[in-house]
């Protein structure tokens with residue numbers, strides 16, 4: 360279970376700037392908020408950068424000046440700057456936080472729509488828990504990235520540049536000395552940053568792994584309980600969590616080291632410059648106000664560098680998440696609509712043909728599930744597919760649904776090649792009753808309505824009646840409005856099947872695909888399902904993967920399959936008389952039907 364390949368395995372190491380550039384299309388959709396944010400950012404930066412100047416005049420003119428009333432004016436000025444800073448900061452916070460939320464909402468919507476469009480082969484090799492992690496944890500990271508880190512980064516860059524300019528303007532001599540320290544500060548940031556990025560990506564992957572494991576277990580609770588595997592599952596999860604924790608610890612350690620070195624270097628440099636400045640003041644070469652102004656700019660600049668180093672680590676982390684999301688968005692579905700799809704009539708007649716089809720599942724490229732498979736089914740005909748387990752019967756239905764495309768050969772419906780039809784238009788004309796029906800966590804009514812979303816209550820109930828589901832559904836505590844529990848946990852297997860049949864009845868498509876469940880049903884359920892199906896096949900083309908004698912007998916034609924090929928076809932009696940595989944199957948499976 361733990362060794363299969365997963366979507367995250369092949370995650371390439373992202374380049375942060377490249378991946379961040381990928382955020383731009385999302386950001387650019389929110390032009391108004393973006394402009395608002397930048398406007399407030401400019402305003403708050405001006406206010407921040409003018410604070411040291413206000414302090415300088417307050418000291419040099421307010422304290423040391425000859426005019427005693429000046430002190431009021433300079434303090435008032437200082438307060439004015441602070442008030443501007445307050446308003447601009449609030450505005451900036453509002454705009455950028457909302458921007459983060461909107462970007463993530465758009466990203467999640469886009470990602471979900473993309474996932475819905477991907478083909479079944481993609482889902483064969485992915486784990487749904489991991490995909491949910493992309494949708495939640497990774498998207499969440501991007502929210503904090505845009506909503507705070509990006510804001511801090513831009514603000515810090517502006518403050519840093521502004522402070523640098525002002526440092527030079529305040530005292531070129533001191534500024535020149537400060538400049539020497541800069542490479543000392545930048546180098547460790549770059550070196551450590553690389554490591555943080557690598558470790559962070561591992562950390563996110565470990566979390567996704569633990570999530571996937573939990574999702575799988577929680578959705579199979581009755582199996583876990585049935586085998587009393589709670590301890591086993593608990594240990595497996597604990598191991599996954601422990602692995603995630605170990606990687607996180609590595610990341611945090613590297614990040615702490617990074618922060619410590621940055622603070623040490625930055626404040627070391629400031630102290631040194633301050634020491635030199637203090638000597639200048641004592642010697643009368645510099646006023647106290649100017650030195651204060653210089654120090655404040657140095658603190659602002661250094662604070663920005665510190666903030667940038669922290670944000671840089673976060674950017675590295677988000678780059679990992681964003682790269683995984685991009686990787687998903689870059690997945691191209693193998694089954695897509697052609698550029699100019701054939702228009703289908705409102706209702707197809709339902710003639711189906713398979714011509715020399717060879718098909719291997721993508722995960723087993725050299726083991727054909729169907730090989731040299733040719734079959735013509737006339738409009739309105741009922742064909743039963745029989746054969747040993749693994750013969751390829753369900754595969755026939757999957758190809759007709761165009762969940763996969765064959766490597767060789769061609770499928771047609773009403774003479775139109777399947778590949779020339781928009782897959783969703785095609786599927787509109789097919790109704791499926793799968794081997795393991797899926798019941799959604801919704802009311803019985805909504806579960807049946809999944810077959811035709813626009814159907815009214817009367818139509819739903821009529822469909823339930825035809826599917827022999829009306830009786831047991833009406834007997835439920837709240838009738839058709841009873842909540843069926845996640846994946847139909849509150850229904851028996853036979854009841855779930857009848858709901859699936861009702862769904863297909865409601866859809867009323869010209870072609871019906873039935874995959875009979877092998878699970879033993881009690882005689883009464885079996886009989887009511889047979890009755891339901893008998894009505895359902897009237898007036899439509901039906902392909903049924905048959906496991907029951909009643910189904911086989913009712914079919915116009917029986918197709919016997921083995922190893923992905925047709926080995927015999929005909930009616931029950933003729934096939935029985937001919938002996939061979941069918942006679943053998945009949946003896947083993949259908950004997951007491």
Ligand SMILES: Nc1ncnc2c1ncn2[C@@H]1O[C@H](COP(=O)(O)OP(=O)(O)OP(=O)(O)O)[C@@H](O)[C@H]1O
Nearest residue numbers: 483720722723728747748749750751752753754755
């Ligand atoms: N999603 C898949 N990925 C890879 N191989 C698959 C997949 N589904 C089916 N197969 C393989 O393809 C072959 C045909 O499977 P198929 O489900 O069509 O058999 P079947 O005749 O319907 O069997 P059963 O009666 O047991 O349902 C089998 O060998 C099976 O292991």
